[in-house]
Amino acid sequence: MNYTAPMLTLPATAEAFGTPSSAQAWLLNGTPLGLAALLLVAGALADAHGRRRVFLLGTLALGVTTALGAFAGTTALFTAARIAQGAASAAILAGSLGLLADAYPSGRDRIRATGVWGASVSAGIALGPLLAAVLSLADWRLAYLALGAATLATAVTGARTLTPPRTGGGGGPASTPTGSGGGPAPSPERTAGTPAPSPGRTAGTPAPSPERTADAPASSPAGRAGGGGRPDLAGATALALALGALLTALTLGRDGWLRPAVGVLLLASAVLLALFVAVERRRKDPMIDLGLLRRPAFRASTVGALFTGLAVIGLFSVLPSLLMRGQGVAPLAAAGLFVLWSGTSFVVALQARRLAGRISAPYQLALGFVLSAAGVLPLLGTVDAPAVPWPRLMAGLVVAGAGSGLLNAALPRLAVDSVPPERAAMGSGANNTARYIGSAAGVALMLALSATDPDTAFAASAALALAGAALTVAGSPRR
Numbered sequence: 001m002n003y004t005a006p007m008l009t010l011p012a013t014a015e016a017f018g019t020p021s022s023a024q025a026w027l028l029n030g031t032p033l034g035l036a037a038l039l040l041v042a043g044a045l046a047d048a049h050g051r052r053r054v055f056l057l058g059t060l061a062l063g064v065t066t067a068l069g070a071f072a073g074t075t076a077l078f079t080a081a082r083i084a085q086g087a088a089s090a091a092i093l094a095g096s097l098g099l100l101a102d103a104y105p106s107g108r109d110r111i112r113a114t115g116v117w118g119a120s121v122s123a124g125i126a127l128g129p130l131l132a133a134v135l136s137l138a139d140w141r142l143a144y145l146a147l148g149a150a151t152l153a154t155a156v157t158g159a160r161t162l163t164p165p166r167t168g169g170g171g172g173p174a175s176t177p178t179g180s181g182g183g184p185a186p187s188p189e190r191t192a193g194t195p196a197p198s199p200g201r202t203a204g205t206p207a208p209s210p211e212r213t214a215d216a217p218a219s220s221p222a223g224r225a226g227g228g229g230r231p232d233l234a235g236a237t238a239l240a241l242a243l244g245a246l247l248t249a250l251t252l253g254r255d256g257w258l259r260p261a262v263g264v265l266l267l268a269s270a271v272l273l274a275l276f277v278a279v280e281r282r283r284k285d286p287m288i289d290l291g292l293l294r295r296p297a298f299r300a301s302t303v304g305a306l307f308t309g310l311a312v313i314g315l316f317s318v319l320p321s322l323l324m325r326g327q328g329v330a331p332l333a334a335a336g337l338f339v340l341w342s343g344t345s346f347v348v349a350l351q352a353r354r355l356a357g358r359i360s361a362p363y364q365l366a367l368g369f370v371l372s373a374a375g376v377l378p379l380l381g382t383v384d385a386p387a388v389p390w391p392r393l394m395a396g397l398v399v400a401g402a403g404s405g406l407l408n409a410a411l412p413r414l415a416v417d418s419v420p421p422e423r424a425a426m427g428s429g430a431n432n433t434a435r436y437i438g439s440a441a442g443v444a445l446m447l448a449l450s451a452t453d454p455d456t457a458f459a460a461s462a463a464l465a466l467a468g469a470a471l472t473v474a475g476s477p478r479r
Contacts, residue, residue, distance in 0.1 A: 002066055002085060002151070003031055004128035005143050007338065008331050010321040012140040019075045021451055025251045025444040026079045028317055032309075032443075033247065034086020035093075036436035037240035040287040040429050042087075042094035044231040051095040052162050058091025059155040067148030070141040093432070099162065122349070126342040129320065133335035232287045235279040242272035243437055247444045254448035288430050289423065297362065297418035298427065300472045301411065304365040305434035307468030308407050312372050313435070314442015315461040316341060316400075319379075322454050326383035340394060341401040348405025355406075361414035362472050368406030369469035373462040375400025383454040403465075411435070 006013065006028050014024050046054040062085055069081035135142040249265035256262070280286040292298045320334040329337075355364055378396035382389055415431035442464075450457040 001124040001128035001131060002062065002147050003089070004125050004317075004338075005132040005147060006031075006082075007317055007320045008129045008132040008335055009136055009140040009143060010318075011324055012136055013078065016140070017073070017075045017078065021447075022251060022254055023075055025247065025447045026075060027082070028443045028447075029247055029440045030079045030082025031086035031089065032436040032440040033240070033243060034083040034088075035090050036086075036243055036433055036440060037236055038087045038090040039093065039433050039436070041231040041233070041236045042090040043429055044287070045091070046094045048231075051099050052164065053095075054091050055095030055099060056155060056158055056162070058088045058095060059151060059158060061088035062092060063148050063151035063153075063155055065148075066144050066151060070144035070148065103163075122342075122346045126339050126346065129335040129338045130332075133331035136331055232279070232283060235276055235283070235287050238272050238276035238279055242269045242276060243440060245269035245272060247440055250441060250444035250448055254451045288433075289426060292419055292423065292427070292430070295418055297414060298430075300362040300365065300474075301414040301418050301427065301431055302434045304362075304369075304407070304414065304468060304472045305411055305431045306438040307369065307464060307471070308404075308411065309435045309438020309440070310442040310445070311369070311461050311464035311468055312400075312404055312407065312442075313439035314444075314446045315376065315457060316404075317439065317443050318446045318450065318457070322383050322450055322457075323388075326454060327385070327388050329388065337393070337397060341397040341404070344398050344401025345404035345408060348402045349409040350405075352406055352409035355409075356413070361410045361417065364406055364410040365414070365472040366469040368403045368410065369465040369472070371403030371406065372400050373403075373465035373469075375403060376458050376462045376465070379458050380455050 010024065010027055013019070013027055014021075017027075019027060042054065042058070065081050065084040065088060069078055069085070072078035072081055131146065132140070132143040135146060245265045246269040249262045249269065252259065252262050252265070277290065280288060280290055293302070316338070320331075320338050323329040323337065324331065324334050352364070359367070375396045375398070378392050378399075382393050382396075411431055412428060415427040419427035446457045446461065449460055
């Protein structure tokens with residue numbers, strides 16, 4: 001809910017802060033920036049200090065920083081609060097599934113528990129804009145106060161009810177799904193139940209589960225993947241600075257893509273990204289094993305996640321504000337349209353497990369991208385039309401939502417199945433990191449393109465989705 005609430009409060013927040021159009025991307029991008037930079041590091045901290053401790057500290061920090069965001073008086077302070085919220089959310093993601101693994105060691109109970117966890121995340125994504133729309137009728141700041149208070153209450157409840165770790169040391173169980181690479185195991189959208197078997201797996205051979213690393217002690221390779229308890233701060237800093245430079249370049253691009261500042265920032269982003277790669281190659285236990293990129297399925301997973309953020313999340317994060325400004329759609333109506341898209345995505349993701357064994361994950365990703373592009377194209381002309389073309393708008397959102405659901409269902413399966421079992425959580429962590437990088441860059445790009453003509457953003461989203469479809473199947477086995 002915290003992640004998606006700003007989608008509906010963006011116009012009011014920008015007006016309150018006097019945020020120029022060229023800087024409004026930062027009001028949305030703070031949280032994904034914090035998540036992308038610190039998701040893998042948070043997993044390493046959880047490996048070293050315990051899932052319960054990291055989860056509770058993350059929940060407490062999220063509550064405090066969300067409430068503080070309500071009192072921010074400038075764009076810079078609000079953005080800083082959102083970045084801190086992203087960092088806190090990374091800690092929550094890194095610890096929560098580990099706690100479930102400890103409470104439900106194996107079997108159907110664990111499957112059911114992780115399914116409820118994923119469904120709760122998906123429900124929060126859909127309900128965040130609704131809560132923001134209702135409370136913003138009085139004051140947009142109330143949404144953040146309410147979310148902060150609810151999160152603090154969760155932290156207090158968790159401190160009283162979560163059982164202490166069964167093992168000594170570190171403050172938490174030595175084994176959780178997040179052990180390898182520090183990333184959370186199943187993606188938040190993993191709501192379909194049992195991990196789907198890899199398409200090419202022989203009958204009777206179980207697919208590697210996201211929980212595979214739950215049996216690896218902290219001293220094993222799976223447990224050390226995040227840096228053996230020593231977070232890769234150099235790599236995380238290089239990645240965060242590279243993403244920050246890229247977002248700044250995309251934000252400034254709306255005033256002219258050929259400006260020297262844009263070119264310098266893009267060059268700086270490339271240099272910092274190269275530095276991140278160099279740091280990871282030199283470490284014995286990197287946040288992400290770059291050798292995995294030699295695997296076609298892992299490349300498809302990472303590229304699919306990146307383009308999901310760029311083409312899908314980027315556009316639909318800004319669509320409510322485009323409709324509110326361009327068509328005067330009321331916040332509640334805009335929230336309802338977002339729920340139509342996200343609700344369709346949720347239902348399709350739940351049912352997509354039936355495709356396992358019939359279509360490979362890369363080709364399911366491609367189908368999802370194609371449906372997303374097909375759903376976005378009917379949105380052309382809706383923002384500048386004399387009246388809102390409700391039937392065309394709603395039909396496009398349903399089709400795009402179905403595509404998003406296929407993407408959400410295929411990405412976590414491919415992320416886990418594309419890596420060795422002991423690297424399952426690293427694959428999931430890399431997948432989520434790529435998604436948040438893509439979503440942050442996508443938001444900045446869509447806002448920049450929509451400044452002159454919203455249809456340019458819609459066309460770019462469709463084109464990026466089709467490019468994602470082509471890239472995810474390139475080199476994948478035909479099925």
